[in-house]
Amino acid sequence: MLHLLFLSLVLLLVIVPPAFGLISERTGFKQDFTIETSGYDFTVEITSNFNVGDIEFSSDDKRLTLFINSGIENNLAEIQIPINLINGNFTFILNEQEIFPIVKINKKISFITLEFEGTGTHKLDIIGTTYLPEFSEIASLILFTSLFVLIFAQKIKLPGFKNYSFNKD
DSSP states (O other): OHHHHHHHHHHHHHHHHHHTOOOOTTOOEEEEEEEEETTEEEEEEEEESSEEEEEEEETTTTEEEEEEEESSSEEEEEEEEETTTSBSSOEEEETTEEEOOEEEEOSSEEEEEEEEEOSEEEEEEEEOSBOTHHHHHHHHHHHHHHHHHHHHHHHTTOTTOOOOOSOOO
16 A cells, blocks of 8 residues: 555656646747838737737838847747738848848738747847838829829820720610
């Protein structure tokens, strides 16, 4: 009976600590940040094993800046940035040094996988080459100009422009 109790105690000491041990460095915390710019709202999603205390966006510089606080040495993040916010060839600057994370892009988002080492505070700049809401400011001008040209072409009856009608008469 004493042997059975001793064996149970040994198994308990071997099995329980891993089950209730420290949180893994690969555990992800999801944070969503809403960026408001040019009358649009964009959500930047960050899943990481560190805290992003603040985020800033500069439309002039096409730059997204993350202010990071980490309590662990090996840091990992997955960042989703809408392509309508910033896009293009990205440059990543972590603590004033260029880094090269993995970037995958689809029709809606840029998906960035980032790994770096070091505890404490960090600053990550994500710089794109395009800021698509710039186009939305001139889209109405292009639409108006196109409409004006079409009406003008029909008024002077240019060859190649027929007077189309939706009636089948």
